[in-house]
Amino acid sequence: MTPISAVLIAQNEEHKVQAAIDSVRFCDDVVLVDSGSLDHTREVAEKAGARVIVNAPWPGFVAQRDFAVRAARHDWVLALDADERVSPGLRGEIEALRARGFDCPGYRMSRVALYLGRWIRATDWYPDPQIRLFDRTQGGWEGALVHESVRVRGRVGSLAGELEHHPYADISDHLRKIDLYTNLWARQALMSGRRAGPFEMAASSLWAFFRNYLLKGGFMLGSAGLTISTLNAYYTYVKLAKLEELARSR
Numbered sequence: 383m384t385p386i387s388a389v390l391i392a393q394n395e396e397h398k399v400q401a402a403i404d405s406v407r408f409c410d411d412v413v414l415v416d417s418g419s420l421d422h423t424r425e426v427a428e429k430a431g432a433r434v435i436v437n438a439p440w441p442g443f444v445a446q447r448d449f450a451v452r453a454a455r456h457d458w459v460l461a462l463d464a465d466e467r468v469s470p471g472l473r474g475e476i477e478a479l480r481a482r483g484f485d486c487p488g489y490r491m492s493r494v495a496l497y498l499g500r501w502i503r504a505t506d507w508y509p510d511p512q513i514r515l516f517d518r519t520q521g522g523w524e525g526a527l528v529h530e531s532v533r534v535r536g537r538v539g540s541l542a543g544e545l546e547h548h549p550y551a552d553i554s555d556h557l558r559k560i561d562l563y564t565n566l567w568a569r570q571a572l573m574s575g576r577r578a579g580p581f582e583m584a585a586s587s588l589w590a591f592f593r594n595y596l597l598k599g600g601f602m603l604g605s606a607g608l609t610i611s612t613l614n615a616y617y618t619y620v621k622l623a624k625l626e627e628l629a630r631s632r
Contacts, residue, residue, distance in 0.1 A: 383480055383481055384458055384484060385410040385458065386409045386458045386459065386476070386515075387412070387454030387456040387458070387459050388411070388462065389413050389414075389415070389450040389454050389459050389460070389462070390406075390412070390415070390427075390461075391414070391416075391417065391450050391464070392423050392427070392464035393416065393418065393423070394419045394423060395423050395464035395465065396421040396425075398464045398548065399414065399426050399430070400430050401467055402462055402463075402464050402467055403431065403432050405462075405467040405473070405546075406462065408476075409460060411433070411454060411455040412431060412433065413432065413433045413435060413450060413453050413454055413455075414434050414450075414464075415436075415437050415449055416435070416436050417441075418439060424436070443528070443530045444524065447523040448522055451518050451522060451523065454518065457518050458480070458484065458515070458516070459515075460476070460515050461514045461523075462545075465547060466493070467545070467546040467547075467548070469543055471542070471543040471544065472541060472544060473543070475541050476541070485539070486538060486539035487516060487520035487521060487535060487537075487538075488513045488516035488520070488521055488532065488536075488539070489513065489514075489515040489516070489540070489541050490513045491512055491540075491543060491544065491545050492510060492545070493508075493509070493511075493512050493544065493546075494510075494546060494547065495508070495548070495549055496546065497550065498553075498605065498609065500603065502606065502610065504598055504599035504603055505594040505595075505598045505614065506590075506598060507610060513532040514532065516532055520534050520535050520536060521535055527566040527567070527569060528567050553609065553613075560613065560616065560620065561620075563617075564621040564624050567621045567625075568621055568625040571621075577625070577626070577629055578622040578626055579626070584619075586618050586619070587618045588615065591614070594607075594614050594615070595607065
């Protein structure tokens with residue numbers, strides 16, 4: 383049976399990390415890389431059985447994820463964030479797969495978010511495919527300031543089980559993270575020579591709402607779908623507005 387290392391990154395996630403580690407106990411090695419938590423994240427993780435390594439100050443998403451992969455004891459890694467959980471169905475699928483032997487260098491899975499009390503299987507949030515189970519000798523994390531992902535050499539398999547995501551504690555937390563990620567996106571876009579004008583800001587944000595709420599089924603999710611669609615449109619507008627603000631200040 384092929385051994386697997388579960389690798390996690392975390393910062394100030396004392397209330398979430400226990401459940402994340404519990405969901406990967408079937409793995410042969412669990413390592414958590416902490417980027418300087420000020421709460422009890424490290425203590426909770428160690429008590430839960432994870433091998434904890436501190437890598438601070440924060441080097442960026444890609445660098446930190448790559449550090450965690452390199453810290454694994456085994457070449458096959460299952461990569462998670464502290465706010466993610468391996469569902470029972472996904473766990474069973476992974477265990478059956480490694481028992482008979484992996485036939486691809488990486489495997490893609492859908493990620494489903496829990497938001498405002500319900501699982502979101504609509505809007506831009508789903509199926510949100512992620513390569514999270516992979517052979518580190520055949521690939522790894524790539525990306526810039528935001529939107530990092532795993533790329534492997536060769537065919538990518540697909541798993542039916544879902545990775546469960548608990549991204550936001552509430553709407554206020556959602557808005558705080560929008561502020562963070564739009565800052566990162568705008569910096570990255572500016573460095574790549576991207577620009578945006580008023581027409582694109584208006585058209586792109588309106589299209590984001592229409593796409594999420596009507597075309598991708600947000601209307602079927604009640605207030606959660608309306609909130610996601612509205613905030614996705616807001617995210618689109620703000621990231622472009624911040625890009626132009628940075629461009630004007632140069």
